Amino acid sequence: MTFDTKDEAYWTSLLVAVGTDRDRAAFEQLFRQYGPRVKAFLIRTGLTPGTAEDCMQDVMVTLWRKAHMYDPTRATVATWLFTIARNRKIDLIRKIRRPEPEDLPWGPQAEPEQSEVLALRDDSRRLAEAVAVLPEKQRDLIEKAFFGDLTHSEIAAQTGLPLGTIKSRIRLAIDRLRHAMDTDLQGTAQR
Structure with a gap:
């Protein structure tokens, strides 16, 4: 033919x-x-x-x-x-x-200011609270992607979910987290 x-x-x-x-x-x-x-x-x-x-x-x-x-x-x-x-x-x-290892800073680093340490700890606590109240399907994917360090494709292979569904849920979860963190910051600033 x-x-x-x-x-x-x-x-x-x-x-x-x-x-x-x-x-x-x-x-x-x-x-x-x-x-x-x-x-x-x-x-x-x-x-x-x-x-x-x-x-x-x-x-x-x-x-x-x-x-x-x-x-x-x-x-x-x-x-x-x-x-x-x-x-x-x-x-x-x-x-x-991505920086080469020799380009990364090494040796003793200056200690962060105490206020920075406290702010980071507070941000971490608020983020953990915001993640905890996410819908279970979104929370699971956020944990796999950010804490489990898996790519979207690896999550799809692991869960059997379509790649588009994974991306949508993660995007929605990040929007919710961003909103929760912004709302929490605004509430703190008003106090």
Whole structure:
């Protein structure tokens, strides 16, 4: 069967072939079609050409490794790849912004002022009280995300909840916590 090379069904069939059969020829065609486009996208979004090339290579390796996870009913090949590229770029930026251990301060630190210690202790107590009164579903997710240090994807895998539900509940919980902390601060200031 022959396909027009611009037909989405053609690219989908290639990606499915990579996922099911580890088809190297299909991968090569996908790489030639989408590699330059992904690199151009990354450059347009602010990466240097060298960094965009590295990131594009990582995206294409991800295509090879995770092609079996592609669901053509949820996204086109291009959408799937550009989403991976966007996420890789975000990860790269976070990594760049993370300080190196040698850049972190070390040695004796000045003792904080007693008022700062008391304010921090008070804030911690108020936050713990606000978390305690959250609805159980929100509280559980907040504890997993912030105290358990789990990513949203890890929480989804652990709980079986959809990723969107987890993000919505956490966002609602944070809004409630912010409101509770602001209200508590306003009440303290009025006393």
